[in-house]
Structures are given as structure tokens and as C-alpha cells.
Amino acid sequence: GAVVSQHPSWVICKSGTSVKIECRSLDFQATTMFWYRQFPKQSLMLMATSNEGSKATYEQGVEKDKFLINHASLTLSTLTVTSAHPEDSSFYICSARVVSGRMGFGGELFFGEGSRLTVL
Amino acid sequence: AQKITQTQPGMFVQEKEAVTLDCTYDTSDQSYGLFWYKQPSSGEMIFLIYQGSYDEQNATEGRYSLNFQKARKSANLVISASQLGDSAMYFCAMREGRKLIFGQGTELSVKP
Numbered sequence: 001g002a003v004v005s006q007h008p009s010w011v012i013c014k015s016g017t018s019v020k021i022e023c024r025s026l027d028f029q030a031t032t033m034f035w036y037r038q039f040p041k042q043s044l045m046l047m048a049t050s051n052e053g054s055k056a057t058y059e060q061g062v063e064k065d066k067f068l069i070n071h072a073s074l075t076l077s078t079l080t081v082t083s084a085h086p087e088d089s090s091f092y093i094c095s096a097r098v099v100s101g102r103m104g105f106g107g108e109l110f111f112g113e114g115s116r117l118t119v120l
Numbered sequence: 121a122q123k124i125t126q127t128q129p130g131m132f133v134q135e136k137e138a139v140t141l142d143c144t145y146d147t148s149d150q151s152y153g154l155f156w157y158k159q160p161s162s163g164e165m166i167f168l169i170y171q172g173s174y175d176e177q178n179a180t181e182g183r184y185s186l187n188f189q190k191a192r193k194s195a196n197l198v199i200s201a202s203q204l205g206d207s208a209m210y211f212c213a214m215r216e217g218r219k220l221i222f223g224q225g226t227e228l229s230v231k232p
Contacts, residue, residue, distance in 0.1 A: 043224045046219055113162075113164050
């Protein structure tokens with residue numbers, strides 16, 4: 001299957017700093033990527049849909065100025081957590097869509113390994 | 121409104137036995153897709169099985185099978201012959217447009 005890579009896999013930062021997480025599709029082009037946030041033992045909550053060449057679509061309740069998403073190329077989407085605070089500590093995971101017809105009209109999603117953010 | 125519901129926060133199963141993880145969903149769409157993912161402690165999301173709403177047969181992938189009951193809007197995952205490596209979080213998900221919406225998850229523990 002397709003490969004999605006996230007970097008860094010874990011990061012520790014001080015409160016007030018900004019952190020950038022990268023999501024790359026290694027062997028395919030992804031016009032659409034998705035960013036999820038997950039607290040321990042909880043579900044994955046969709047934060048935003050990243051669209052190549054246009055603005056991201058954020059889910060209700062997600063602060064656009066807090067979580068900046070950029071999808072500048074067909075293989076890279078970045079999530080920047082600006083002015084991070086301890087409550088932003090979480091597991092962030094991205095996924096990329098491949099429209100192959102194998103799993104219905106919506107295609108198939110491939111997930112990155114996730115990035116664990118700890119804000120001190 | 122909750123669209124994907126997993127009512128079992130935690131489940132235990134003896135090694136080599138079968139286990140069923142419950143999932144119910146809510147949608148007014150005629151065409152939709154249902155997925156199951158496994159998430160071990162490392163955090164990666166591992167795709168297990170997919171069921172399309174128009175698929176007449178229940179999906180199977182090795183030891184995994186999906187008990188799809190469309191009228192009841194349920195899509196339960198059955199794992200046969202459980203192994204210690206099956207211990208993980210399991211998430212049911214439904215495609216909503218281009219997005220994938222996840223249930224709350226079930227933590228499965230396989231006992232030796």
C-alpha cells in the first residue's frame with residue numbers, strides 16, 4: 001500500500017513556542033490530507049482537511065489561527081501548532097487519500113505514524 | 121449526534137478464542153463505507169477491513185470478518201483465534217463525504 005510519513009514522531013517544546021509537524025506521501029500524490037488529534041485512550045478527532053493549493057477546511061471548534069495548515073505541494077502537508085500550551089499536548093496523526101476505486105468513491109486512506117507533542 | 125458508536129470501552133478475550141467488537145452507525149446516505157482500524161500502543165493506525173454499503177457479502181480478511189447488518193445499522197468486527205498481538209485499541213469508522221469519522225474505540229486485551 002501507499003506510504004505516509006510523519007515527522008517528527010515525538011517532540012517536546014516549551015510553552016509559547018511554535019511546533020511544525022510534517023506529513024508526506026512518499027510514493028503517491030495526495031491532493032487531500034487530513035489531520036487528526038487524539039488524546040490518550042480516546043478517539044481520533046478530525047481537525048481539518050488539507051487541500052493542495054488552497055485553504056484548509058477546519059472542523060467546528062478548531063482554532064484556525066492556532067493550528068496552521070499548509071499544503072503547498074502534492075506530497076507535503078504541514079501542521080503548525082502556534083504558541084503551544086500544555087493543553088495542546090496530544091497525539092497528532094495525518095492521513096492521505098488515494099482514489100483507487102478499491103474502497104468506494106471516497107478512496108482509501110493511509111495514515112502516518114503519528115506525532116506525539118508534549119508542551120511543558 | 122454521534123454517528124459511530126462503540127459501546128465497549130474495554131474487552132478481554134482468552135488467547136485462541138474468538139471475540140466480537142460492536143459498532144453501530146447512523147447515516148441517511150444510501151452509499152457509505154465502514155472501516156475497522158487497529159491501533160497498537162505505538163500509535164500507528166492499521167487498516168483491517170472495509171465494508172461497502174452495497175456489498176452483499178460480509179467482508180473477510182484473514183482472521184478478521186465484518187458482521188454487517190444493514191437494517192440494524194451495525195458493523196461488528198469478529199476476530200477469530202485471538203493472538204496476544206491482537207491486544208490494541210480498535211476503531212470503527214464511517215466515511216462521511218471525503219472524511220473518515222471514528223467511533224470511541226474498544227481496548228482489546230488478549231489473555232494468555
